[in-house]
Amino acid sequence: MEISEKAPAKLNFSLDTPFRHLDGEPEWKMVMISIDLADYVHIKTRTDTNQITVRTDSGFLPCDHRNLAFQAAKKMQSLAQTHEGVDIYLDKKIPVAAGMGGGSSDAAAVLRGLNKLWALNFTLEQLAKIGLEIDSDVPFCIYSRPALVTGRGEIITPLKDLEHLNLVVAKPKDSVSTPTILKRIDYEHLTHQDVDGVAKAIMEDDYPQMIKKMGNTLEPLTSKYHPDILKIKQKMLSFGCDAAQMSGTGPTVFGICRNHSRAVRVTNSLRGFCREVYLVRPYSLKD
Template sequence: MLEVLARAKINLTLDVKGLLPGGYHELETVMQSVDLCDRLVFTPRSRGLEIQTDSELIPSGPENLIYRAAELLQKVTGCRRGAHIFLFKNIPVAAGLGGGSADAAATLVVLNELWSLGLSRDELLMLASRVGADVPFCLMGGTVLARGKGELITPLKPLPPLGVVLVTPPLAVSTAQIYREYDRLLPGVHPDTSAMVAAIEKGDAAAVAAFLGNALEPVTTTLYPRVNAVKEALQAAGALGVVMSGSGPTVLGLCRDEEEARRVAGRLDPGLGRILCTRLCRQSIELAVRENKR
């Protein structure tokens, strides 16, 4: 049995550069792991895949990214072994934090070991890109610049463990709808990715906060004004910088450390949504408990 932590991601910048063949959007995004995680327990079986979870919001069949990742490993390698996987869900669902992608990345890493497949990190990254756009980053973790659909990853200098306040309003935001509206409206907002990368290389927290940006934000905030209200509340509460993560609805407030993040969170109205304090971290997947293979 293996028990692992799969960490959420945030987008410090997210830019839409255009369309790729097949209808995918070409992205340029600076992504960062945060110390907010789901917990997964893997138990090997001789045959069959079974996914269980403590969340009613998570499917257990082929529509689950965990299942897709495990099934893809079987298909590519010809492995007939199985596993029981229990997911303890903590990352907000469909919130722009990559929870499903993090769980899928952890599944690729853990089953590669439990099933003794011997796939390299590069081979796992290729499979990750077939599961979902954010899965390659969630497999790598840390601080990275991602391009293409998200599969072209350049590691960046690690940032210090800055504090983060995450506010997820109770909204059901469809990523597909946000991109459709973006294509229709073309709001013309583009973050300065190069300036963000330079700020990261210098380890300048104030500059990192200043260059936060998300090209999808004008679309999501127009469709869901409550997201903009969360942004304004975080700014008023004293966050260094504020931006929406992914396609939303989660908004992050960057702070100098966890203590400051707790102070900022304490000034917020609980009615804004789910409020979490965390910090930037350098790993996306971490072994929690290890037992002998069966």
């Protein structure tokens, strides 16, 4: 049996980490959305072996136990108590190590796909709890729709869809290690975000308030080591984006335009400064 699942990239419209737990893991408070830039995850179950294999068209990804899609298949295999093997092929479109949740979204796609193939009947909430054991972004990626995300990443509060927005996404040539950035957080000197204000603005369709309150607590930290982040952000704003900021731990930067023709203009202008530029729209995974 086989199935293909869409694995959308994510962006952080607001990102804050109020404190660090005693085990070293951050507490999160974020507004996240999915976009229509996506990987495609092809999953096939096998009865002739119990092995899990991962293949990809990207030369930048490990295909062993370090791969989050592999970890997701291993967990589902254990929960299903099956002797069937799994072959996974990742058709990568999301930039790697970019702060866009590509690995987490691939893992979420494997959880959703195997849940269907093996008729396990887990709810999305149950899959999100399983996903949290893999990475803090996996629970959101299980739902892949606008949400307020709190706790360690497992508390997902849905928000209104945002189809009317145009998003310009730019990935600098640098790659960023999320664990390295998280270890460098100095909680005594963090500037915190009005995450609830962003969520409220989305629910009230208040675009001016949303762009006014957007922000990423980690942007100053990552951009200290990767100055191209701020350069691209300034370019986006000068070219006409209504707001621009880093996503996740970086280095991807995105800008928002209400007007589609302006977003096209910003995208074309940015391509002179950055090789990986995408014009995308918000996306919501349907049940």
